[in-house]
Amino acid sequence: MSVVWYFDFISPFAWLQWPHIKALAEERPVTLRPVLLAGVLDRVGQKGPAEIPAKREFIYRHVLWRARQAGYPLHFPPRHPFNPLAALRLCIAAGSGVPATEAIFDWIWGQGREGDTIEALAPVATGLGIAEPAAAVADPAVKAQLKANFEAAMAEGVFGVPTLSIDGRLFWGSDAHDFALACLRDPDLWEEAEMHRVAHLPVGASRL
Template sequence: MTIHWYFDFISPFSYLHWQKVKALPEAVTPVPIVFGAVLAACGQKGPAEIPGKREFTYRHVLWQARQEGVALRFPTAHPFNPMAALRLCIAAGSTAQAVDALFDWIWKEGNTGESIESLAPVAAALGVDPALTQDEAVKARLRANTEAAIAAGVYGVPTLAFDGHLFWGNDAHGFAIAALRNPDVIADPEMQRVGSLPIGIQRR
């Protein structure tokens, strides 16, 4: 079974979820994508774009990190432009080492990650020429990753995807692993019924 993990460095919940995902015994393919493009495709705003929800989200993720024993320090500003970090990850092969290094730089140490200049120490540690973040092949790979995620139905990050199912969010990890270990979790009749539940009313 192929398991994909869609994420963006802009998301602190992706950072938290990565700590669990990288510990799985199964092989998981990290897929960096542009969360903003996913939001645009779905006609949504991100939590950090909604007053009130923004502040709650920041406090909630800090609380989750403390509950899970994960060091988390917000960068100097958020939301920030994650393109440089995403491209650097791809230039480094989207390896677990690259994902770790970038998440740690931004979300564990609280450094800025919005430009290749600010990420120069990470690029050096990974042995990647910063100029590669402007390579057309790297940019094309990020676009392709994002388009594939949208086509697969991804609507948020982080998302763990396998066997045609999407599990969104750090707090959905237990559900995802239960379904991964036992497909009958999703095959359950009530799970199937709610998957095609009629819509009673729609906002205009």
């Protein structure tokens, strides 16, 4: 089965799911695809959670609580939301594998460091063996790969991050991870009669 994880370093919920993705990657191949959340939101016509003031405050409190409950280190970066392009491109330049993803996530969310410029991420780049970080993230091939990741996400119908895709079936959010694993173990679960029925419910009312 094809297993793909779409994520953006801007998302603290992606950081919460990351340990589970690492564990899954030890059991089977998992393709890690960094994508720009802002581009996804623009394409689907949706505001980001941090763009709604009351929702932003709640989410920050909630994610801190969830991290404490799970025993994960979580320290917010100095500013949020921030521009994650440098981090996304650095991840791709370093191969988009577990080591690069882990290093960048840990820098931003484990240690609470800035991740919005390649200068801020220079220590991470050095640790990943990238001698010229600015040149690496400016590489046209790296930019093209980030765009290709985005187009792949759009082709699958991704509407937010983190999203785990299992043979094209999308599981959005870190709290959907157990559901994803259940469907991975039992693919027929997705197509049970009631699952199928609710997925095709008629719309009773809609806002203009």
